[in-house]
Amino acid sequence: MDLITQVQNSGVVGAGGAGFPTHVKLGAQAEYLIINAAECEPLLQTDQYLMRERAAELVGGVLLTKAQVQAEKAVIAVKGKYGDAIAAMRAVIEEQQAEIEIFELQNFYPAGDEQMTVYEVTGRSVPPGGIPLNVGCVVSNVATMINVFEASEGTAVTHKYVSVLGEVNNPRVIRIPVGAALSECLVAAGGTTIEDFAIIRGGPMMGKVVRKDELEGLYLKKTDGALIVLPADHYLVQRSELTEEQILNRARKCIQCRQCTDGCPRNQIGHDLNPHKMMRAVMMDEVDESVQEALLCCACGVCEMYSCPMGIDPRQVNIIIANKLRAKGIRYQHDGSEIIAREGREYTKIPPARLIARLQLDKWDHQHLDSFVDVQSTTVRLLMSQHIGAPSIPAVAVGDAVTVGQVVGTIPEGALGSTIHASINGTVTAVENGYVEISTQLS
Ligand code: SF4
């Protein structure tokens, strides 16, 4: 069986973000395979753990993928400060005499933005509205490469490694079945240290805030990699609660200083994205092609969480405009002009320590996730839509006995999608509303 089929059958999707089906990405040909191992969001340590502890599988996945996309170069782009992770990977690379380069990134945010990583490694700017393949690059990440290796050995994606930190008793990395309740992740980290909390699902800059009362009914997806427990009245939690009306009212305070634009990483690699202009444009009743640049925003948050002296919300404004453009079917059209990175780009890189202070996360900055636990769940709820593309079709019925790795959701005929597998042994207890539930207690 070829690698693409193995990866498709194993349900591998991009583990670090939106969940693009990896078997489709592997159909490309590229000059570079770049592994984005920057882990640049503050506090997160999952990729560092995987690079240290699963370096052999990571290197194996990189070599398979490099051959598949016929890349001339495979590069793991990792922050130079992750010394232990680099040493572990170098040891495997040397032992196997693998043709893989380690590129040491500077310690800045957002080094792990896909287009930043491509620029740092190759000096090439992805065209506005384009993808890395436009400049000869396929980009993947650490966990996905490990999953590709496991797929080549016939093992499906059934578990996730997740950093659980912040206000928990035992901050740590856990391995837990896909579909486990998010609350189970907190228990695996010794429970919360405070009663009134919220969670950031993902990194502090780009993750989604989940309030305590929303936690029940949320289940781990293949794309999850971190849960950060914060006090319910934390700055980041309060900020996430702004309504669209409040965001628009706050936009009136904009003094057009353009610090958001000067600090915007996408602007710095030469894209025509000017969030200060969007702060004016959002007052228009109707959006049209004249504000199409809002579609270039990657939602990194630099403008509103770091640059803006008024503490207002240019990222959210970009998102509001972009959503309106998408609703109208407007896509970004590049005029073909040359993309030239800004000269002062080096000086706009954000030191993580300053970002952490700005985000009021100092208290949890020095948590070292040295301990590890492998969680055994007794019930999982596997969402049929946890990837880009069409929801999977349930392939089991209530009462079926299933084992780990068995297919429980298939890709609709001819669609972009991903296969879903049982992540525990047990009995199917529900098939409804876009999920399959499995419990061991009835088996
Ligand atoms: S940084 Fe803030 S105040 Fe300055 S232009 Fe941007 S949104 Fe307006």
Ligand code: SF4
């Ligand atoms: S969130 Fe702000 S800084 Fe980041 S890409 Fe969008 S406009 Fe630029």
